Amino acid sequence: MGKIIEAIDLTTHFYTYEGVVKALDKVCISVDHGTTFGLVGESGCGKSVTVRSMMRIIQEPGRIEGGKVLFFPTEGANEKAVDLLSKSEAWMQTLRGDRISMIFQEPNAALNPIMRVGDQVAESFIFHRKRSMSKKILEDLGHPETRVFPGTRRLQKALYAIASQTPNALSLRISRKIPLLRRWEKRIKREAFRRATEIIGHLGIAHPEEVARSYPHNLSGGMKQRIVIAIALACKPDLLIADEATSNLDVTVQAQILDLLKELKKTEISSILMITHDLGVVAETCDRVGVMYAGTLCEEADVKELFTDPKHPYTVALLASVPRFHQEGELKTIEGVVPNLVHPPSGCRFHPRCAHVMKRCKVEVPELINVGEKHKVACHLYDSKGESDA
Numbered sequence: 001m002g003k004i005i006e007a008i009d010l011t012t013h014f015y016t017y018e019g020v021v022k023a024l025d026k027v028c029i030s031v032d033h034g035t036t037f038g039l040v041g042e043s044g045c046g047k048s049v050t051v052r053s054m055m056r057i058i059q060e061p062g063r064i065e066g067g068k069v070l071f072f073p074t075e076g077a078n079e080k081a082v083d084l085l086s087k088s089e090a091w092m093q094t095l096r097g098d099r100i101s102m103i104f105q106e107p108n109a110a111l112n113p114i115m116r117v118g119d120q121v122a123e124s125f126i127f128h129r130k131r132s133m134s135k136k137i138l139e140d141l142g143h144p145e146t147r148v149f150p151g152t153r154r155l156q157k158a159l160y161a162i163a164s165q166t167p168n169a170l171s172l173r174i175s176r177k178i179p180l181l182r183r184w185e186k187r188i189k190r191e192a193f194r195r196a197t198e199i200i201g202h203l204g205i206a207h208p209e210e211v212a213r214s215y216p217h218n219l220s221g222g223m224k225q226r227i228v229i230a231i232a233l234a235c236k237p238d239l240l241i242a243d244e245a246t247s248n249l250d251v252t253v254q255a256q257i258l259d260l261l262k263e264l265k266k267t268e269i270s271s272i273l274m275i276t277h278d279l280g281v282v283a284e285t286c287d288r289v290g291v292m293y294a295g296t297l298c299e300e301a302d303v304k305e306l307f308t309d310p311k312h313p314y315t316v317a318l319l320a321s322v323p324r325f326h327q328e329g330e331l332k333t334i335e336g337v338v339p340n341l342v343h344p345p346s347g348c349r350f351h352p353r354c355a356h357v358m359k360r361c362k363v364e365v366p367e368l369i370n371v372g373e374k375h376k377v378a379c380h381l382y383d384s385k386g387e388s389d390a
């Protein structure tokens, strides 16, 4: 199982009036093909900035200061990796929403309020799967039952074939000017809407035809988030990045959407990178987990291992702060406050709140090291000199 995406030493700063916010400091994470990776941590620890930096959608006053983001387009072919930070913005634009889709917390921001939701999903199909749809239409034209203007079937087929070779907005615009091709455009749109309705139906929505014809304001939050997922899936992404995609929904709908993502993971999407601050969600959905603290990655492990054998004192504290049904007494909270990232603590950023703090934790930044076959931790308790000067 090879990697699909990997961030190496990703460092991002925000240049604000209060000073330089060191939001990410050499963050390393990697997601394998066919897996769901969960990124967890308290609010403000840099989860969103991490994935936004990886996709290069960090806005002013933010700036990616260093690191690499490797994308492995073909599974197992590591030599074909591309560094997304070295690519042009135009190149990135074709990658985003094509090989990699993103969904966010707020579905309204992703939907156009004055367009039928079915058309919005259809548009994504037209954009990304025009070739396959054109093929289907050409096949249909071959059927004697398909009605065409007498004597133009061969000409139409030839023209459609040419138009379908360049699946972009320009070819649609040109084809609109040629009367015969205008029909092809109509057919493409009809086929796209049909597929949009189909995928909406697959997402567990009753009466998909009716829903496809509605506008966003007619739909509930959960329904809108499903439509956003449908748009994201229309391009058959290799990687889906979901940033708190279910946090705004009520618990039942949240569970439905998570089940849906799990189901889709088997059939439609190869890999998922999911941000959440809900450890219950992680336990339910993820194969691997990365724990972030104050702009650094402090631990990464398989989900079961992380829950049963957490190493980093922050992970231990985070797990202890989760309410359990049978827990006696008070809920533990982590002592101290999340640090200000303009002046982050020296050494290990967690040291002011750590119960096991040692002298060197205040001066030396711990490196992410292997403590098990697939278990990494950035903590001086586990590197070779660990206990010697405790």
Ligand SMILES: Nc1ncnc2c1ncn2[C@@H]1O[C@H](COP(=O)(O)OP(=O)(O)OP(=O)(O)O)[C@@H](O)[C@H]1O
Residues within 6 Å of the ligand: 014, 016, 021, 023, 041, 042, 043, 044, 045, 046, 047, 048, 049, 050, 060, 061, 062, 277, 341
């Ligand atoms: N536009 C910005 N200007 C200045 N600082 C920013 C900006 N965006 C993010 N930051 C800083 O980057 C840090 C990480 O923010 P980020 O949104 O990644 O946190 P998060 O882990 O996603 O939190 P949450 O769970 O609340 O979404 C925060 O400390 C924040 O102050």
Ligand code: NI
Residues within 6 Å of the ligand: 047, 048, 049, 243, 244
């Ligand atoms: Ni966030």
